[in-house]
Amino acid sequence: MKKSITIAKYTLLEVLKSKILYNAIFLGLGLLLITYIAYSFTYGDPSRVALDFGLGTLSLSSVGIAIFIGVGILSREIESRTVYMIVSRPVSRSSFIIGKYLGLGAVLILNVLLLSLITLSLYSFIGGEYNYLIPWAVALTLLESLLVLALVGTFSLLSGKILSVMYTIVLYVLGNSISSAMSTNFVENRPGFKAILEAYHFVLPAFYKLNIKEFVLYENLVESSYLVGSLIYCVIYILALVLLSIFIFNRKNLD
Amino acid sequence: MLEFIEVSKVFSSDILKGSFTAVDNLSFKIEEGTTIGFLGANGAGKTTSIKMAMDFIRPTSGEIIYGSKLGKNRMDAFSNMGYLPERPFFYPHLKGMEFCYYMGELSGLSRAEVRKRVDHWAPKFKISFALNRLLKTYSKGMLQRIGFLVTLLHDPSLIILDEPLAGVDPVGRKELKDIIEQISEEGKTVFFSSHIVSDVEQICDTVLFIKDGRLVFNGSVDSIINDNIKPSSLVRYREGGELKKVQVSDNDKTSFLSRLLNQGAEILSVEQERLSLEQIFYKVDN
Numbered sequence: 397m398k399k400s401i402t403i404a405k406y407t408l409l410e411v412l413k414s415k416i417l418y419n420a421i422f423l424g425l426g427l428l429l430i431t432y433i434a435y436s437f438t439y440g441d442p443s444r445v446a447l448d449f450g451l452g453t454l455s456l457s458s459v460g461i462a463i464f465i466g467v468g469i470l471s472r473e474i475e476s477r478t479v480y481m482i483v484s485r486p487v488s489r490s491s492f493i494i495g496k497y498l499g500l501g502a503v504l505i506l507n508v509l510l511l512s513l514i515t516l517s518l519y520s521f522i523g524g525e526y527n528y529l530i531p532w533a534v535a536l537t538l539l540e541s542l543l544v545l546a547l548v549g550t551f552s553l554l555s556g557k558i559l560s561v562m563y564t565i566v567l568y569v570l571g572n573s574i575s576s577a578m579s580t581n582f583v584e585n586r587p588g589f590k591a592i593l594e595a596y597h598f599v600l601p602a603f604y605k606l607n608i609k610e611f612v613l614y615e616n617l618v619e620s621s622y623l624v625g626s627l628i629y630c631v632i633y634i635l636a637l638v639l640l641s642i643f644i645f646n647r648k649n650l651d
Numbered sequence: 652m653l654e655f656i657e658v659s660k661v662f663s664s665d666i667l668k669g670s671f672t673a674v675d676n677l678s679f680k681i682e683e684g685t686t687i688g689f690l691g692a693n694g695a696g697k698t699t700s701i702k703m704a705m706d707f708i709r710p711t712s713g714e715i716i717y718g719s720k721l722g723k724n725r726m727d728a729f730s731n732m733g734y735l736p737e738r739p740f741f742y743p744h745l746k747g748m749e750f751c752y753y754m755g756e757l758s759g760l761s762r763a764e765v766r767k768r769v770d771h772w773a774p775k776f777k778i779s780f781a782l783n784r785l786l787k788t789y790s791k792g793m794l795q796r797i798g799f800l801v802t803l804l805h806d807p808s809l810i811i812l813d814e815p816l817a818g819v820d821p822v823g824r825k826e827l828k829d830i831i832e833q834i835s836e837e838g839k840t841v842f843f844s845s846h847i848v849s850d851v852e853q854i855c856d857t858v859l860f861i862k863d864g865r866l867v868f869n870g871s872v873d874s875i876i877n878d879n880i881k882p883s884s885l886v887r888y889r890e891g892g893e894l895k896k897v898q899v900s901d902n903d904k905t906s907f908l909s910r911l912l913n914q915g916a917e918i919l920s921v922e923q924e925r926l927s928l929e930q931i932f933y934k935v936d937n
Contacts, residue, residue, distance in 0.1 A: 399757060406745065406753045413744035413785075476740040481801070484705050484734035485757045486726045650707040651662075651699075 399487045403495025408502045416465060417507060423457045424514040431518055443524035444613055450515030451533055451609045458508050458541035463564055465503060466548035467557050469496050470641070474650055483650070490642045497549065497638055501542055508538040529612045532623050536606040539630040543601055544568060546637035553644045570596075571603030601633055652721055652809050652840050653681040653704060658713030660699050660864075673699040675864040676713070681809070681842055683720060686835040688851030688858045688872070689844040690932060696864035697844040698737055701813050704842075705734055721809060730758065733807035737814045737844075739794040743787035747778065747797050750786060751804065758805035765804065772800045775830055791818040799827065809840045816850055828854055848929035860932065879931045881924040890916040898924065 411417070431449045435442040470493070473479040482492050512534045544564060551560035574593060577583055583590050596602075605626040611618045660674040674696040681687055691697045702708045703715060706725070717728040741750055748769065755765030773779040776796040781789060789797065795818060802810060815831070816824045831854050835841050845851055851858055852872060860868035868875060884904055887896045888911055899907045904921070911918060 402753070402756045406742070406749070409749065410742050410744050477736055477738065478740060478742060480705070480707060480734070480736045481741065481754060481798075482757060483707065484729065484732070485754065485805075486730040486759065487757050488726070649709065651702060 397491075397494075399491040400495035400498060403482065403487070403492060404498035404502065407496055407499025411465060411500065411503045416461070417503065417510075419457075419461065419464075421510070423453070424511050427453045427457075427511065428514060428518060431515070435522055443519060443522050446522055447515070447519050447524055447530075448609070448613055450512075450519060451537070451612065454508065454511045454515055454534070455537045455540065455607070455609075457511060458504060458537055459544050459568060461507050462500075462504055462541040462544040463548050463561055465500050466545040467552050467560050467564075469500055469545075469549045469552065470645070471552045471557060471560075474648075479650055489646050493642045493645050494638065497546065497641075500545055500549075504541045504545060505538060508534065508541065512537075527612055529608060529618060532618075533608050533612045536608060536623075536626060536630070539627065539634070540603060540606040543603070543606070543630055543634050543637075546634045546641070547601065550637050550641045550644070553641060553648065567600055568603055571601045572607060573604070574602065575604040602629070605629055652683050652718040653842075654716040654718070655679050655700070655704075656714045656716065658700070658703060658710045658715060660696075660703060660708065661711045673864050674703070674710075677861070677864065677866055678713075679859055679866060679869050681840060682857075683718075683808075683840055684838050685857050686831070686841040686855045687843065688855035689842060689861065690846065690848060690851055690858055691844075691861035692846055695846075695861045697846075697861060698813055699864075700861070701734075701811060701842075701844060704811060705732075730805070731808045733802040733805065733810045735795075735798050735802045735810075735812045735815055737817070739791070739798040741786050741794060741798065744785060746785055747782040747789070750797065751782070751801055754801040755804050760805060768804050768806075769800070772803055775826075775833075776800050777826065792820060792823050795819055795827075796823070799830070803834065807839070809842070810834065811842045813844050814846070815843065816845065816847065824850075848932045852929070875931055876925055879925060879934070883924045885920075885922045885924055886911075887919040887922075888916045889919060890914065894919075 427450060430453070431446045434445045434449050438445045470479075473482075473496070479492070483489060516530065516534075547567060548560055548564040551563050554560075555563070574596060578590065578593050583593060608618060608623070608626075655677050658674060658677045659672065662671045662673055677696070677700060689697050689700070699708070703710050717725070721728040721731045742753075745753065751769050752762055752765050755768070756762070760768070769782070773782060776799060778793060778796045778800060781793055781797075786794065786797070795815065799812075799815060802812070812831070816827055819827060828850065831841060831843065835854070841855075843851070843855060855872055858868065858870065858872050858875060859866060882901045883898055884901065885896060885898055886904075886907065887894070889895070890911075897907070908918065908921070
């Protein structure tokens with residue numbers, strides 16, 4: 397584990413120095429600007445608009461950065477052969493994978509903290525009220541980005557960068573929309589199709605479980621068991637993907 | 652320390668082109684304390700063999716055995732091995748010193764130990780001035796030097812260098828060769844791949860020739876050169892104030908020298924002619 401922490405530390409340092417997090421700062425500034433414009437032109441409940449924009453942008457930017465850094469997490473190491481310098485030392489391949497995910501996970505945590513701080517500061521500044529679901533929404537957004545990171549990282553071990561990004565985006569969109577799709581009459585009237593969509597939950601990631609923005613915005617109550625269940629589901633899924641990455645990487649020829 | 656036993660590596664390309672055998676039934680042993688030159692043309696299978704030795708890729712058949720002197724298991728063995736890849740691409744956004752800390756910590760060294768060893772090696776590699784610079788600002792030669800430095804950082808007993816002198820200027824080549832000779836004199840085992848024969852002749856005591864993935868020669872540099880001595884000598888002499896040199900066959904040597912002495916010529920040297928390792932390599936290669 398010590399070797400994984402060392403790899404994570406220097407991966408974080410490398411990413412921070414590569415100025416990728418500058419994107420997060422620019423996004424944050426853009427977010428402030430967009431939210432301010434939306435707030436200025438809104439009648440009714442402007443703080444809700446600010447929160448809606450804020451959480452939406454937070455989610456999209458975190459997922460975007462997760463894909464951007466995640467697709468190169470392992471493939472770049474293999475292509476540029478920097479991985480040789482690591483695995484030629486007394487470091488197991490599994491320690492390498494865990495270290496890389498931990499390092500990039502730390503990047504995503506910093507990104508979400510930065511953007512959520514900007515969003516919530518603005519929300520608070522314009523008179524928005526605290527809702528117990530807001531921290532949950534931020535935490536689940538972070539988990540969503542970590543899941544995307546693990547997903548794109550795993551795909552990148554199996555295929556090229558472009559395909560990995562495409563697969564991840566497709567699964568992200570599917571995973572977010574499947575819940576709505578299942579409640580349509582079209583699906584309800586087709587038991588076979590419905591069974592396929594239900595089977596989806598057991599295999600592919602159900603991102604909709606991590607999206608509670610609607611509940612936050614309309615101050616609906618959410619049972620804590622649902623929140624904890626979503627959290628556990630996501631953590632288990634991430635761990636499974638990391639294990640899958642280790643399994644693939646252990647068998648991969650690094651040529 | 653390390654042994655290849657009938658190792659082969661076949662790469663599957665595609666259905667139309669079929670497969671490609673990069674290494675074919677390769678067997679050799681790296682003995683402790685030797686400096687071995689691994690010679691072969693580009694594409695001969697040197698880097699593929701080294702990648703298998705480092706467990707980056709697995710052999711299609713055969714076995715690679717890490718000797719007990721390297722350690723009880725893979726982790727122990729890799730603690731005692733140092734490896735420099737063919738093309739040094741390191742982390743561009745890290746500084747040279749940060750990279751040394753990174754590699755040292757992965758080898759189980761403390762930051763203080765890394766600092767101490769960098770202070771020892773950096774002046775020898777003439778890279779001290781660049782340790783606080785980002786690696787992306789390094790030239791290829793500088794990357795080779797810092798890569799070599801981190802290879803030696805954890806004091807490995809087996810050092811595997813894949814084309815360590817490629818892309819280095821003549822002065823740099825001389826300096827790196829001096830360092831290889833120095834670590835070799837310290838009793839380290841050095842396995843050194845190259846396609847530049849004169850480098851191997853200068854540094855190594857044992858040579859492995861590989862061609863099309865097959866081992867062509869495995870033996871000491873001296874023995875291969877002695878086995879390829881020409882049956883002729885080069886005689887240098889002074890006659891009538893004029894310096895002359897003549898190549899004579901071994902059969903005619905004695906009579907030729909007697910004649911020179913009778914004529915009052917001054918014989919300066921008689922040197923048995925031999926092929927250089929490079930000439931032998933071309934001979935074997937063709």
